Amino acid sequence: MDAITPAPVLHRYQTREALAEALATGVAAVLAGAIATRGSATLAVSGGSTPKRFFERLAEAEIDWRNVRVTLVDERWVPETSERSNAAMLRRHLLKNGAAEARFLPLYMDAPTPEDALTDLGERFQRLARPFDAAILGMGADGHTASFFPDADNLAKAIDMATDAPVVAIRAPGAGEPRVTLTLPLLVDAHLLALHIEGEEKLAVYETALKDGATTDLPVRAVLRAPRTEPLNVFWAP
Numbered sequence: 001m002d003a004i005t006p007a008p009v010l011h012r013y014q015t016r017e018a019l020a021e022a023l024a025t026g027v028a029a030v031l032a033g034a035i036a037t038r039g040s041a042t043l044a045v046s047g048g049s050t051p052k053r054f055f056e057r058l059a060e061a062e063i064d065w066r067n068v069r070v071t072l073v074d075e076r077w078v079p080e081t082s083e084r085s086n087a088a089m090l091r092r093h094l095l096k097n098g099a100a101e102a103r104f105l106p107l108y109m110d111a112p113t114p115e116d117a118l119t120d121l122g123e124r125f126q127r128l129a130r131p132f133d134a135a136i137l138g139m140g141a142d143g144h145t146a147s148f149f150p151d152a153d154n155l156a157k158a159i160d161m162a163t164d165a166p167v168v169a170i171r172a173p174g175a176g177e178p179r180v181t182l183t184l185p186l187l188v189d190a191h192l193l194a195l196h197i198e199g200e201e202k203l204a205v206y207e208t209a210l211k212d213g214a215t216t217d218l219p220v221r222a223v224l225r226a227p228r229t230e231p232l233n234v235f236w237a238p
């Protein structure tokens, strides 16, 4: 088995609440540090259901949210009126209290397909300061992270470390609707890169992904093996 270097660091918590508290404290410290040194901070977060507790804790952080830019790592191609909208979930659970002052850059635009919006989205993300200060990834039980789905049409492009494209359109059998995702290089050069997973099933998937195998089967393997100086931090609770 080829060693992953630097090896990811697994942080285990007894409860999901304890995990949320610890992750929020760590992310808030990174954002506050960036604001103190550069005047602004950039945070990329995941959708789905797992981040809700973490978002609730992070929204309580006493940092200068006016200088924080928040974006999603991926989005389903649905408007915010949809139950499936990651942006709507983010607004409900993170962009409140002081965090309501953060500047949110959504990935969904009012266009019939993701392809119709790619040029505009690309320009938006080219203007965003890089590297991100923090990128917090999730993972599905099928091993997808962001919208890097097994058997996705554009998976190779989305996880190509040499791509210039910040955003690609994705369609995959397990994805439901069409999607857009930030690409691997944009995510893995974040100062703080974390993978937030909960439950025994996802832990087992993560452990399988640590072993050699096809990225098309478990796309999270691409994140685990991406070149980085600082290790990936994995946050897990049962």
Ligand SMILES: O=C1O[C@H](COP(=O)(O)O)[C@@H](O)[C@H](O)[C@H]1O
Residues within 6 Å of the ligand: 046, 047, 048, 049, 050, 051, 073, 074, 075, 076, 086, 137, 138, 139, 140, 141, 144, 145, 146, 147
């Ligand atoms: O569809 C998505 O799924 C993953 C995992 O979501 P979860 O509900 O199992 O936590 C998420 O990381 C991604 O951002 C989202 O678009």
